[in-house]
Amino acid sequence: MIIREAVGTDRTGVWTMLEPVFRGGDTYAIDADISRDDALAYWFGPERRVFVAEDDGALLGTYYIVRNQKGGGSHVCNCGYVTSDAARGRGVARAMLAHSLDIAPQLGxxxxxxxxxxxxxxxxxxxxxxxxxxxxxxxxxxxxxxxxGFVDALVMYRAL
Structure with missing residues (x-):
């Protein structure tokens, strides 16, 4: 498995991973009926760097990294991660997390x-x-x- 920066031709594969997660409505605060274009505009939004995990040309996961806040909070980043259904339980999320933790300090x-x-x-x-x-x-x-129904949401933090 390799993790690399996403390119334009990855958008269809990224949408294939995002769609079931967003439609499921149980992990992201995204409208379940979001359109493909709006979902990709969100995932590849301004200032976000998007990465994909792939194995033998098949996309297994994707994540983005972006500053969490502007100004005085811009030294803290935020990430979002999604794995494909086929990749669940194969360590893809852990690998993308490790990659994001490695690259975050390089990005300041x-x-x-x-x-x-x-x-x-x-x-x-x-x-x-x-x-x-x-x-x-x-x-x-x-x-x-x-x-x-209504469940809690957590704020999680780690110094790098």
Whole structure:
């Protein structure tokens, strides 16, 4: 598996990974009926650097890295990660996390923060905690889960 910066021809593959995650509505605060164009505009948004994980030409995952805030908060980055259904359980998320933690300081970031981790996304939370992230905040009932109703969202943080 290699992780590389995304190029224009990756957009279709990235959409193939984003669509089921966004449509599922249980991990990202994105409208489940978001259009392909709007989803890609979000993922490849301004100032974001987007990467893909691939194996033998097949895209297994994607992530973006962006500054979390402007001005005085611009030394903290934020990332979003998605893996393909076929890649779940193969260490792709861990590899993309490791890649983002390696590249963030090279981009001038001193910390990484996840602003809205849905509390029911326990696999992601466990992965981030094993990588040294702390839960620094809890937003009670901040996310409307399609099956479980209103659940908490977590703020997670790690110095780099």
């Amino acid at each position: 970031f001193r910390a990484m923060q996840y602003n809205f981790v849905v509390a029911t996304n326990t696999r992601a939370i466990e992965t981030w905690q094993r990588a040294g992230f702390d839960v620094v905040g809890r937003l009670p009932g901040a996310f409307r889960h399609p099956e479980q």
